[in-house]
Amino acid sequence: MLIHEYQAKEFLKQLGINLPEGRIVSTPAEAREAASELSCPVVLKAQVLAGGRGRAGGVLEALTPEDAEKLAAKLLGSRLVTSQSGPPGLPVEKILVEKLVKVRREIYAGIGIDRKNEALVAIVGRQGGMEIERLAAARPDSIRKIHFHPDEGLKLFQARQLAYFLELEEAQIKEFVFLIKKLSRFFIERDLKLAEINPLSLDEEGKLVALDARLEFDDSSLPRHPEIASLRDESQENELERDARKHGLNYIKMDGEIGCLVNGAGLAMATMDIIKYFGGQPANFLDIGGGVTEEAVSRAFEILMADSQVKSALINIFGGIVRCDLVARGVVKAAQNLSLNKPVVVRLEGTNVAEGRRILEESGLPFSFAPDFEQAARMAVILSRKTE
Amino acid sequence: MLIHEYQAKEFLKQLGINLPEGRIVSTPAEAREAASELSCPVVLKAQVLAGGRGRAGGVLEALTPEDAEKLAAKLLGSRLVTSQSGPPGLPVEKILVEKLVKVRREIYAGIGIDRKNEALVAIVGRQGGMEIERLAAARPDSIRKIHFHPDEGLKLFQARQLAYFLELEEAQIKEFVFLIKKLSRFFIERDLKLAEINPLSLDEEGKLVALDARLEFDDSSLPRHPEIASLRDESQENELERDARKHGLNYIKMDGEIGCLVNGAGLAMATMDIIKYFGGQPANFLDIGGGVTEEAVSRAFEILMADSQVKSALINIFGGIVRCDLVARGVVKAAQNLSLNKPVVVRLEGTNVAEGRRILEESGLPFSFAPDFEQAARMAVILSRKTE
Amino acid sequence: MSILIDENSRVLVQGLTGREATFHTQRMLEYGTRVVAGVTPGKGGQKHLGLPVFNTVEQAVNAEKPDVSVIFVPPLAGAEAIMEAAAAGIRLIVCITEGIPVQDMIRVKSWLRKYGADLIGPNTPGVISPGKSKVGIMPGHIHKPGPVGIISRSGTLTYEAVHQLTLNGLGQSTAAGIGGDPVVGLKFVELLELFRHDPQTEAVVLIGEIGGSAEEEAADYLKTSPYPKPVLAYVAGITAPAGKRLGHAGAIIEGGKGSAREKIERLKAAGVRIIDNPARIGLMTAEALSLKK
């Protein structure tokens, strides 16, 4: 779970890390007030949960409080489309107004999880502001990684190695060591997956100031960190995805025309892949999961069909823990409430397959039955074209 | 560094561990007041830093507040001689007055350091109240040890294994797991060497109550725990030992008649041993250490001679970092201020030995010089007898 | 022969008295798995499904000598359950639990190294050596004994693969789900090494997916040490968008790394036969085996 920049900075502040002076606002009037309190020039930063805000016009400089008010009025209530936000963009409901920092140098500091080495990793880059992966590709020598174990923490000597790699002056070495030690401890205590300060700037007095911050928490650990879980901003999620999540469904909206309803993440991906293989485009990823209820299946089917891009649907169930009859009942219930005007191909296999098929057949709804996985995909692709 | 029971219980209270209701008092009137507040019967526990208080008469039951006052008057200001306190005993300056707990069962719970396995160790015993080493010797099957690493902490499953070993009821299992987890975390965070709750009692309602508590901290770690260091009670130390410690000297009073002043702990032990080998008894262990000053050497010599049991003294220096001349100067300075009425044997070797010898000789004081380690010991033993 | 488990494996169920564990333990018993005991703290001394229940794994190990454990406990108790099993001397731990935090799993991995125990999962359907033993939640009846080894990051997709193999007349030696999480126990490389020496196994099917580098590591392994049996691979997620988690916690393309295309290229370069139509897993494996003969 990603949190907003302003929320992340609240944590950094508690850790004692230097930040630009700032105020979080949600109206243009508040923005004006904040700007005059902080004294201009200030920066207005749209709080959306996606990177690439700068290039998308989500970060603006204001030279006067009036200016700040006008720019805030433009941003607030709009949807910001960034390189990472997806086409509909994300709603701007809050703006972080910050005093402009005069920057002498920008660097990168981050903590993450290295899956391959099964360790935590502290990463620094001699250049800040760009994505670390791009910097790694462009100038690998300017990056240093040090692995550490969550039980051991980042050692002082490791923090020093990172600091010296950054070629900081002696006073900043101490500051940096403090920062990265604090950040790594926070990372471990709160079960983070990613903590980035990018850019971390050296201001004119040589102080280290966190200009931007990105904290991502491990969804699996949220039950033991309720104070983090409560920071979730649902306005930043796709409506269908949010709805699906609440029903325990894994749904991700994509750009194609064939909706998929599958049990199991791997089979759901394979279903998307085979659609592509036969020349179609999947409209979504949808894994109903193992412990699904009839009601959740209904909701899954409704979500699927609510996507106006969908031309045909493919239900692919390999019953194991999930019973085919339960899925069938859920689908029928939902389908009966919709005007089912799109073709639906069904492939059932495994636990209670006969009963499932009977339920679907007896519903009188126009389902198309496929004998196997391949036929199901072919049919769904063909049917998606017929409706054009 | 050992702290008093009442100080240890203050920590346990902060951890949420159940304790008998109690008050710490330093006058008989306070004891009376405490007893009536707590309602009798109460137990009065003399706060001295040595085990074996019970058998030594340091733990007394009072049936009325008047009784409590009388008993407190007897204890306070007295010196308690226990099996561990040494002959002069320890001054009783505070009494812990506690409500008497009706005990259904007593067990042992402790955390320590296992030198051999280079690990922390949690220990439980099915019987409480006696020393764990004695219980281990008498009934080894009634004890269970589980090792753990300070970075990993005691795992929940390990705490459960200990709890089930103790054959507790299900409600107490949870309580015990809580207690031992908390205690082990405290042990790690504050750099303890030993944490014992002995006895840990089950009261009549089946609650676990810590009847006695012993916390020992690692002297080496005290600089990073100033809040612990400040708990030191100097009244509980031998006066000479305390004085020595303040001068950076390692001095331990013993029962013999030959005082020793040596550099290095190993050589100091060997000096004691060789005195014994030749039929004498060392009066003390004294290591002046490596970074010793002239002034500290003077103080060391004074401390040595201040022991009225001492009949002769043996100065044994193998100069390495410590220079013989520095030791000689320190000894001479101190000896000149004393009426040197006891024979002093000197054996010098190593760095600046000639200069050291010259200083001693030119002082005009009656030092006896020995050619080597063995001769020095023989001479000191013989001279200790002559003065009888 | 088979790898990891066989008819002699003595299986312990951690969390036995829970709903899911009860259901799947019944299925395992029906399949013929030698389940010997269960653990649920606080229920020691009881019987459940006719099996003795213990308070701790240690007690269960002392009494019933299991060598394999299968874990059904809540996610935040998962890491501890694995550690407890390893410390008690269990040789192979199969963790079904999904949703164990990733830092917990990093701790688990160093713990396992200390005790020398092997882990399958977490977030796995488990392991089955058809006809011998089933330790997990997969539908047993779709399997049959035979020459194909399966290693998979996915559950239902493995069932699909097994189903196709069985329809094509091919049974399985052992099918192991390695789990869909970012940090798991045994991975492709370790299991390929086991299948290398298993006489029953004549071909190995890898079922990979986006995220992480387990497939790339398998490719490196196969490239550097010639493998005596045909290896086939299907990698799910060729259509997966970057930066989105597809169901499994580990199935995500992050920082441009872990795409299906990259994995496929690497495996192909290592001599692995790539299956690009997931409905042809059975067919292509049959082909590979017939070519070999």
Added chain:
Amino acid sequence: MSILIDENSRVLVQGLTGREATFHTQRMLEYGTRVVAGVTPGKGGQKHLGLPVFNTVEQAVNAEKPDVSVIFVPPLAGAEAIMEAAAAGIRLIVCITEGIPVQDMIRVKSWLRKYGADLIGPNTPGVISPGKSKVGIMPGHIHKPGPVGIISRSGTLTYEAVHQLTLNGLGQSTAAGIGGDPVVGLKFVELLELFRHDPQTEAVVLIGEIGGSAEEEAADYLKTSPYPKPVLAYVAGITAPAGKRLGHAGAIIEGGKGSAREKIERLKAAGVRIIDNPARIGLMTAEALSLKK
């Protein structure tokens, strides 16, 4: 030959610019030790005693390829200094620092296992292979090359032993102080194993003391694997009172364990010649060596 260090050992000094380190590094250089660099964070780029100073051990290793490090840092920085050296690939770490908290040392020990580095100390005078290299704070001039290996828990007592040996015409192959703390690096057993294979060493003198079980472990080792050279031992503290720390953090009889008498009995039973008069270490070693011939 010698163990641990010789004339080729390239030595790094951690904490070089400190007062004590400066003093002893001068003595080491005078003795002929190949000191190649120093580390003091914040003083990288400077020269001290003619040696290059680096900010981190890693930088020093990259530039000067030391394989041995000797540590002179404050007690609470000691554990980190050892870990830093191990992580940077130093093979042998000699830690002079006294007063490192014992839990820090427990952490250090598992860290060392991970990196495969050896530690001498902490709270040790160091190691000397007379005539070749001196890595520590012992007075070099009392030593001379020869056939006796020394392993000791004590500083000045080792000097005493060396002095007696030298007076008896016996030089030393290597004298190593293992440190007086409760948890230290290499102990009697590991060093006995090294001396076993060292052709220069013809006899080994152990200098033990009260506390812990290093002497008992040595006895077990010697009992189970016949040792090809005479081993002598003096154990200090026969007169030590129980429960009192005698100078060294590790020299304490706790819970009735670790008395000199117990250790002596165990060593004697393992065939070790016990020296009960500490003034006769040299004489008895000379006797043992002449009997052997």
